[in-house]
Amino acid sequence: MTDTMLHVAGLNAGYGAVQVLHDIAFDVARGGVTTLIGANGAGKTTIMKVLAGLLAPMSGTVTFDGADLLRLASHDRVNGGVSLIPEGRMVFPGMSVEQNLRLGAIAPAARAGHDEALQDVFRRFPKLKERRAQLAGLLSGGEQQMLALGRGLMARPRLILMDEPTLGLAPVMVKQVFATIAELRAAGFTILLAEQNATVALELADRAYLLENGRIVQAGTGPELLGSDDVRRAYLGM
């Protein structure tokens, strides 16, 4: 029996009058990696925005551990244990690495364990410790991604939403990001990962959904989707 942490059903969303997501439904099981794969413009970021409370959907339900997530404001979702690592990293460029991280723990629920969480992030990403006093805007792309990950972890999330964490990174950094994701899963975090890097994402995924033009067109385990002809043709170039 898998235990569902996040349940999404009948989700429609868009920007202004333009509908982007159509009747999206998927589940995220506790303690694993669930991945959303899809081409540019498929709607991955839009789903993440709805889940994080940055975009109000047109209709649909989202429950997190049985509670209605859509009724909560974005900061209450963070406080409740849902943390987004946004596409494009979105660090605070004019603030130091350490300030960025400490801001990650601004949710009341995370504030108490704040110093401990910081040490944990520094252990995971020693580079950030070295650079703790440096302005975040001066970090390299890979370092900024580490910072975005660390900042998300500072909130002590139960569910981590990662939107294309490997976007624009060099192959060696991509490897490192996936290694980090595997570590986080081993540490018991639940992760929803949106990726264009389909092969690696599917190898890692316990469960995967294929998104096309705002619709979920296939679902299965990672290996199942890896073996699917559609996926191979469309995303893996095979």
Next chain:
Amino acid sequence: MDTLLSGQLLFAALVSGSLYALVALGLNLVYGTLRLLNIAHGDLVMIGAYTAFGAFSLFHLPPVISVFLAAAVCAGLGWAVYEGLFRRLLANPTLAKRVEANSLILFYGISVILQNVVAMTFTASSRGYQYLDTVITWGGVSMTGNRLLTLIVASAVCFGTLLFLRHTLFGWSLRAVIERREAAQVVGVNLNRVQLITICAGFAAAGVAGTLVSMTEQITPFMGFPFTIVAFVVIIVGGLGNIGAGVLAGFCLGLVETYGIALTSPGYRSILIYGLFVAVLLIRPEGVFSKAVRS
């Protein structure tokens, strides 16, 4: 030449500089966090001035006490404007996109209302009162107590605010909203709360400035506009939304104005202020003191 090097002139420059810094501080906070162009900002200075004047003439309350009243009145206006108007406009993404341009018109309306309400209550004639206006001489510099008080209070509020932004978690979250609004939401900053507190604080700063002005100058219901202009010059010179640089730019404007007039004549005041403004727009449109750190 002697006058140029005198402590007298420096004192005068610091007094007006600190006042400009304080007026601009409030405008910059509101622009930085809410992206609202508050052209009624100078009218809040006027409201603060009339609050202090009213408290003095009706209840014999000295400005050192009425300054808190003025801050509270303006903060209350900030609350009303946010809850009544902007909360909903900013929460709706489509409306929020246009709110910066629309805020100009909305605040113009607020400006007209404030001026007329005060003109109807106090009449349009100029008002004033005397407080700490005896001259004291200190280290060879002659000054009135009220100007010294202006310098002390305005500087204390400015630098206190900067320390607050630098060293408190709330200050950091405010800076996070200024730098990247959406990212601030992502980390769990309560946007609504930060916006409300900031608009109240920004308006209150104008109220404090107005109280200080009322001690040394005649006040009228229409005194606000020049303060609005000066505040915009200061925050554009410093860099929009860059709070520390705005404070520095306020003091610089005071220095440029005072020393410029001493070198030329009072008739050149506007030319100096607008000249500095245009020069900055041409040479460094992002602001003189802004650090170019963007990821």
